[in-house]
Amino acid sequence: MSDHYVKVNIQLEEMKSFGEDAEKEGVDAEEQVPVCSPSASVSPPDPSSTTIAGRDASNTSITCKHRGKSRSKLGKDDKNSCGKHTSDVSLHGSVVSAPVGRNLNRLGHDRTLHIKGTGKILQGKSETNGNYVTVHPSKNIQETRREDGFKHAKKGRPVTVDISKAKTSLEALKLSIKQLKWKEFPLGRRAACDIYWHGVSFHDNDNIVSGQVNKFPGMIEMLRKINLSRAVRTMQELFPEEYDFYPRSWILPEECQQFSTQIRMVKENDATVNPTFIVKPDGGSQGDGIYLIRDPSDLKLMVGTQAKQAVVQEYIQRPLLIDKLKFDIRLYVLLKSLEPLEIYIAKEGLTRFCTEPYQEPSQKNLSHVFMHLTNYSLNVHSGNFVHSDSQSTGSKRTLSSVLYRLAAKGVDIKKVWSDIIALVIKTAIAVVPELRVYYQCDIPPGKPGPTCFQILGFDILLTKNLKPVLLEVNSNPSMRIEHEQEVAPGVFEYVPSPVDEDVKVGVIRDTLRLMDPGHKKPSISQHGEEIPMEAETQERSPDEGALPSLCLKQVYPKYTKQFNYLRLVERIASLFIRFLGVKGNMRMGPTAFRTFIRTCKLSNSNFSMASVDILYIDITRRWSGTMPDSREAGMGLQAFVEAFFYLAGRRFKSLVLREQVVSLLQLCEAQLESQSGVEERRSVSCSRAMPRAVRTLGLTNPQLNSPAPLRRASSQDYRLHQRLKPRTLRANVEN
Numbered sequence: 164m165s166d167h168y169v170k171v172n173i174q175l176e177e178m179k180s181f182g183e184d185a186e187k188e189g190v191d192a193e194e195q196v197p198v199c200s201p202s203a204s205v206s207p208p209d210p211s212s213t214t215i216a217g218r219d220a221s222n223t224s225i226t227c228k229h230r231g232k233s234r235s236k237l238g239k240d241d242k243n244s245c246g247k248h249t250s251d252v253s254l255h256g257s258v259v260s261a262p263v264g265r266n267l268n269r270l271g272h273d274r275t276l277h278i279k280g281t282g283k284i285l286q287g288k289s290e291t292n293g294n295y296v297t298v299h300p301s302k303n304i305q306e307t308r309r310e311d312g313f314k315h316a317k318k319g320r321p322v323t324v325d326i327s328k329a330k331t332s333l334e335a336l337k338l339s340i341k342q343l344k345w346k347e348f349p350l351g352r353r354a355a356c357d358i359y360w361h362g363v364s365f366h367d368n369d370n371i372v373s374g375q376v377n378k379f380p381g382m383i384e385m386l387r388k389i390n391l392s393r394a395v396r397t398m399q400e401l402f403p404e405e406y407d408f409y410p411r412s413w414i415l416p417e418e419c420q421q422f423s424t425q426i427r428m429v430k431e432n433d434a435t436v437n438p439t440f441i442v443k444p445d446g447g448s449q450g451d452g453i454y455l456i457r458d459p460s461d462l463k464l465m466v467g468t469q470a471k472q473a474v475v476q477e478y479i480q481r482p483l484l485i486d487k488l489k490f491d492i493r494l495y496v497l498l499k500s501l502e503p504l505e506i507y508i509a510k511e512g513l514t515r516f517c518t519e520p521y522q523e524p525s526q527k528n529l530s531h532v533f534m535h536l537t538n539y540s541l542n543v544h545s546g547n548f549v550h551s552d553s554q555s556t557g558s559k560r561t562l563s564s565v566l567y568r569l570a571a572k573g574v575d576i577k578k579v580w581s582d583i584i585a586l587v588i589k590t591a592i593a594v595v596p597e598l599r600v601y602y603q604c605d606i607p608p609g610k611p612g613p614t615c616f617q618i619l620g621f622d623i624l625l626t627k628n629l630k631p632v633l634l635e636v637n638s639n640p641s642m643r644i645e646h647e648q649e650v651a652p653g654v655f656e657y658v659p660s661p662v663d664e665d666v667k668v669g670v671i672r673d674t675l676r677l678m679d680p681g682h683k684k685p686s687i688s689q690h691g692e693e694i695p696m697e698a699e700t701q702e703r704s705p706d707e708g709a710l711p712s713l714c715l716k717q718v719y720p721k722y723t724k725q726f727n728y729l730r731l732v733e734r735i736a737s738l739f740i741r742f743l744g745v746k747g748n749m750r751m752g753p754t755a756f757r758t759f760i761r762t763c764k765l766s767n768s769n770f771s772m773a774s775v776d777i778l779y780i781d782i783t784r785r786w787s788g789t790m791p792d793s794r795e796a797g798m799g800l801q802a803f804v805e806a807f808f809y810l811a812g813r814r815f816k817s818l819v820l821r822e823q824v825v826s827l828l829q830l831c832e833a834q835l836e837s838q839s840g841v842e843e844r845r846s847v848s849c850s851r852a853m854p855r856a857v858r859t860l861g862l863t864n865p866q867l868n869s870p871a872p873l874r875r876a877s878s879q880d881y882r883l884h885q886r887l888k889p890r891t892l893r894a895n896v897e898n
């Protein structure tokens with residue numbers, strides 16, 4: 164029996180009574196309501212062991228197609244081998260060797276960390292969790308909503324979770340709920356639940372008015388390859404050094420010409436340079452449609468309406484190899500809240516290995532998919548894929564086992580880990596501004612609605628020089644705890660995957676613990692921290708006694724001090740949202756843009772309101788051309804940011820872009836502050852009779868304070884703007 168199964172058996176024994184207790188509680192059948200949506204996944208996995216036809220795994224064409232999926236029976240024992248955190252290595256700065264077979268009570272007490280193989284012992288810092296820093300000192304809507312949730316959570320009653328839309332995360336979710344002794348509602352519930360677990364999108368169920376949903380509105384759209392590239396590029400313009408972890412990218416088809424010209428120039432300047440590029444379709448996942456090229460003329464572009472939206476990206480030619488194989492890291496990140504920004508990173512992740520030894524790209528090997536692409540979903544079909552119950556061998560391993568191995572070779576993994584944390588925080592800072600626009604559109608302040616959180620899957624490559632590079636962020640990382648296995652030649656079925664279970668159940672369970680409506684909020688300190696290099700322990704509340712310490716580590720606001728200066732676009736987004744006008748809108752109309760310019764006093768004799776209108780039309784037209792499937796007219800956030808950069812450049816010519824933007828932000832914010840002071844004083848007398856929500860809205864929404872003609876014009880803008888429908892939703896991807 165492998166180490167893993169020894170551990171699982173011990174754990175099973177320990178969990179038996181725990182599991183039985185949970186089962187006894189059962190599911191409240193009366194409260195279950197069938198879910199009408201055809202997409203609802205209400206039944207447990209098909210118990211019959213279905214198989215799928217074999218496929219040609221030897222196909223080495225780099226362009227890949229979607230494959231069918233099958234499920235196999237999960238034995239009761241397998242289901243009950245509740246995913247504990249069995250990692251031999253506890254991340255956060257240092258590698259830990261944990262004794263094999265530690266039980267569920269074991270975690271959270273390690274202070275002395277051994278680096279196996281090196282004989283190193285690190286003293287962990289004993290810390291409580293009281294190091295929060297808040298960026299926004301006043302309570303905001305999201306916080307208030309969450310606190311209302313705490314009030315509703317009656318002491319003693321189990322937390323309720325609607326799992327009717329959980330789809331492929333169902334198995335891992337059920338195990339997590341069982342470990343927490345919470346109550347699941349597989350068919351939904353007539354009364355409100357505390358937590359709603361959606362398998363794909365915020366919109367899986369649009370009828371939620373309270374509680375918490377595990378998806379943010381707009382996350383799928385925001386993390387598509389083009390949008391992510393755009394968001395990171397904006398940050399690269401402001402902070403080129405801080406954002407050098409994302410490969411240089413061009414957006415197709417609109418930047419095709421630019422791409423060709425730039426590469427030609429690079430090659431003309433230095434004939435020895437021979438870069439490779441990777442082309443990724445915008446909506447693709449699991450390696451679908453990806454190919455490598457060495458020359459812009461090899462781009463497979465289609466013309467007209469068939470022009471494929473894609474990102475072409477500099478290919479990292481020298482990745483770090485282990486056992487001569489390329490691999491990437493799947494890191495789980497919890498975005499706990501947008502306002503205030505709260506980010507947690509899972510200390511344990513997965514690594515996915517290629518199945519053909521790596522060689523630097525050459526014309527001959529460009530199409531070797533098993534050499535260049537680390538996607539699990541591709542490599543699992545290579546004859547060389549190694550399924551292993553051990554966490555440190557095989558084609559899918561735990562991140563800790565890989566870091567342990569690197570540490571044993573003398574690699575400074577503390578540095579690698581803190582670079583990874585920085586990459587995650589910076590990426591979040593890049594995407595949060597637009598997420599806030601989606602959020603206010605779907606859950607306008609003052610209207611009933613849930614709060615949101617989301618687990619994201621960061622795909623990270625380490626270069627030969629140990630620099631983490633961001634490949635992409637998945638809004639729906641696969642939470643499957645089974646994997647496809649060829650059980651007979653050409654016959655595949657899903658079998659339990661201990662490595663997946665260990666990692667993913669821990670992530671879901673601890674996400675739930677953090678989102679527990681009765682969870683004690685940690686106290687908030689005034690200063691952010693440096694990313695520490697030692698391991699930490701985390702506090703547990705007394706009722707969590709039987710559970711391991713959290714496998715999720717808070718990184719923001721904890722490290723606010725180091726990263727807060729990057730949040731410039733978010734401040735621009737705050738202005739944008741403030742002037743958007745009618746709530747529920749994502750695009751700014753010309754009137755609202757004029758109001759912004761006037762209110763912030765940005766026009767003058769050199770920059771007339773006519774020029775303002777021309778600027779609006781020019782930028783908006785260009786951006787709507789780059790988003791052919793957008794059904795909404797008006798100026799989106801990205802276009803507004805471009806306009807803001809332009810205005811900043813005009814006004815503060817002598818400064819560099821970053822300083823120009825900071826200066827204009829300060830100017831606008833000062834104007835608004837002085838005006839809101841005046842408005843506030845003016846409204847005090849008449850607002851006494853108004854409900855609080857109306858008063859609050861009035862202060863933040865210039866349209867409500869604006870003269871009637873302006874309000875009318877603004878609602879005309881609004882009528883033009885149909886709400887952006889979510890585009891095709893991506894299925895959960897393991898990659």
Ligand code: ADP
Pocket residue numbers: 410441443447448449450451453476477478479480491535536537538622624634635898
């Ligand atoms: P998908 O969503 O289709 O999985 P990814 O962006 O994750 O697309 O790319 C698929 C795989 O291609 C990655 O897992 C990685 O192995 C490889 N890859 C992607 N981008 C790069 C890059 N810039 N340099 C080197 N390898 C890359």
